[in-house]
Amino acid sequence: MTSPATAGHYFGYWKFKSNSGGVFGIGSTANKSFWVEIYVSSSSGVAYDFTANAGSAAWSSGAGALTFPGTDGSANGFGLKLDQPKLESGVTSAKAGLLFVPNNVTNGYIQASYPAFRVQTGDRFQATIGCEYGATTCYAAYSLNYQIGSGPVKTFWTFREKYEGWTYNVNLNLNALAGQDVKFILVTSAYGSPTGDRALWVNPIISRAGAGTPPTATPTVTGTPPTPTPTRTGTVQPNACDRAQFISDVTVPDGTAFAPGIGFSKTWRLKNVGTCTWTNYSIMFDTGEKMGGPDSALIPTTVAPGQT
Numbered sequence: 022m023t024s025p026a027t028a029g030h031y032f033g034y035w036k037f038k039s040n041s042g043g044v045f046g047i048g049s050t051a052n053k054s055f056w057v058e059i060y061v062s063s064s065s066g067v068a069y070d071f072t073a074n075a076g077s078a079a080w081s082s083g084a085g086a087l088t089f090p091g092t093d094g095s096a097n098g099f100g101l102k103l104d105q106p107k108l109e110s111g112v113t114s115a116k117a118g119l120l121f122v123p124n125n126v127t128n129g130y131i132q133a134s135y136p137a138f139r140v141q142t143g144d145r146f147q148a149t150i151g152c153e154y155g156a157t158t159c160y161a162a163y164s165l166n167y168q169i170g171s172g173p174v175k176t177f178w179t180f181r182e183k184y185e186g187w188t189y190n191v192n193l194n195l196n197a198l199a200g201q202d203v204k205f206i207l208v209t210s211a212y213g214s215p216t217g218d219r220a221l222w223v224n225p226i227i228s229r230a231g232a233g234t235p236p237t238a239t240p241t242v243t244g245t246p247p248t249p250t251p252t253r254t255g256t257v258q259p260n261a262c263d264r265a266q267f268i269s270d271v272t273v274p275d276g277t278a279f280a281p282g283i284g285f286s287k288t289w290r291l292k293n294v295g296t297c298t299w300t301n302y303s304i305m306f307d308t309g310e311k312m313g314g315p316d317s318a319l320i321p322t323t324v325a326p327g328q329t
Contacts, residue, residue, distance in 0.1 A: 294326070
């Protein structure tokens with residue numbers, strides 16, 4: 022594999038393919054992916070940290086002005102800083118983030134409006150977004166809004182996120198705003214019912230070339246990788262005998278940092294916990310960032326039940 026050319030936080034998700042074409046993964050239902058997770062660093066550093074400056078923002082919701090930090094469970098909506106937020110993928114980030122919960126009405130919202138910031142050419146807004154782990158009914162819209170002076174509030178970017186076990190890495194070029202003093206506004210809105218909406222902005226920053234040491238977050242995974250993945254339409258379903266268990270990352274642990282364009286080999290240790298022997302089985306790319314890897318790769322040995 023090869024680390025991508027652009028700085029960021031990347032996941033690539035993989036599964037098995039049997040010699041009869043059945044696609045299967047890990048977990049009790051054999052449908053979860055195993056993954057490679059890396060950070061790609063560059064000479065960029067942090068020009069502005071939205072989490073560290075959350076106390077300087079003006080917080081509000083559809084119910085009116087809010088204090089920060091808020092009170093968990095408030096029907097008016099609330100925002101909290103989490104030192105180690107756990108995302109819906111099951112990954113616990115070592116980088117802090119912000120939990121946004123909208124006011125408890127249909128299409129409720131919560132927002133944090135930050136003081137003006139002078140944007141420079143090359144600046145990028147970066148964050149990892151997703152629902153909080155366990156918030157299974159979460160369905161929210163994320164927006165990065167902005168205001169220049171006393172002008173109208175405009176939307177720079179928006180994205181809908183539903184609890185499905187995936188996260189999204191935001192990496193936005195801010196060149197269109199370069200040279201201006203911009204008030205950025207982080208917004209999370211309920212998409213319909215607000216019930217269970219607990220939305221995370223993990224490590225939201227503005228990165229800038231030469232601004233200092235690049236961020237090097239190293240998230241950890243608690244227990245067996247829990248990423249649920251939907252069954253692909255049109256693929257052959259796995260036989261009942263095809264089951265696998267994640268044991269460990271042999272090389273490239275989760276959160277390993279690389280410079281852009283660096284080649285690396287990823288090795289997982291997985292156990293055959295089914296009843297079929299793996300002969301001419303393959304691993305196959307499922308979704309996410311392929312990182313220059315193949316569409317599939319043949320497992321070079323036969324793996325009997327109980328072997329790794």
